[in-house]
Ligand SMILES: N[C@@H](CC(=O)O)C(=O)O
């Protein structure tokens with residue numbers, strides 16, 4: 001495995017990624033996928049390094065996936081649980097991070113409900129010249145880069161199982177459906193999908209997908225292929241991939257929807273609606289899913305349609321790749 005072209009100390013946003021970076025992650029993840037299929041699934045790459053999971057917001061898959069990825073690379077892993085920590089005694093987030101730095105942490109994996117927290121901690125770690133790397137595991141509605149990368153890996157694996165590469169996605173139609181406004185997953189995916197040259201279509205109700213959404217994309221994003229739909233059906237026409245999103249009710253301060261039932265009727269992904277897509281269409285969802293709201297249960301459970309379990313499995317290889325690349329790729 002080569003890491004020669006890799007220059008990032010932190011992974012905070014996919015806005016910082018070049019096409020070469022995407023391909024480095026995809027190729028490295030593909031090698032780790034092979035490691036994970038062996039009887040002995042462990043390599044000594046990060047032996048002696050300490051990875052600390054600092055999750056200030058709930059998580060099932062991201063936290064466990066980073067933990068397993070770190071263990072597969074033979075790192076020591078610390079899991080911080082906010083509810084039983086000294087945050088409850090008034091310790092600040094920054095002092096919490098510095099405490100884990102003093103314990104010898106090499107890589108911090110950070111999730112917080114407020115956008116910008118991983119960036120602030122990374123800046124402080126740099127100011128202290130600590131050499132610590134920070135991985136953003138989801139900050140507010142800003143970004144979720146490892147999710148964007150594992151979604152890319154899952155899609156590229158379908159297109160090219162042996163050698164997944166970002167080039168395979170050029171011209172493919174990818175539809176992101178749902179609560180785009182509050183979704184950090186959508187924001188990370190917009191960077192990777194537009195960098196890949198996919199035809200990206202966004203669909204959702206106007207309250208969750210304002211027409212001006214494209215303007216909020218950072219200025220270097222390639223906005224040209226982005227199309228916005230308030231009706232789901234035209235968006236789904238001939239789609240190759242459909243990415244559904246949960247309604248992020250925890251980030252909604254007002255009533256933005258009439259009812260969950262009506263939302264499902266208008267924007268839910270069902271088997272009937274998928275007939276509008278390409279015959280080989282595949283459905284993604286970052287999880288957690290609210291079955292029967294954004295995604296029909298029978299679609300989610302159909303292995304011919306749903307990439308959901310694969311996204312979770314691929315997530316381990318992709319996070320191993322990220323830890324390997326920022327940990328110096330010394331293996
Ligand atoms: N788990 C993803 C998506 C979601 O919660 O709906 C996130 O943390 O952003």
Ligand SMILES: NC(=O)OP(=O)(O)O
Pocket residue numbers: 058059060061062063138147286287288
């Ligand atoms: N997809 C995702 O980030 O899931 P969790 O919130 O369970 O980590």
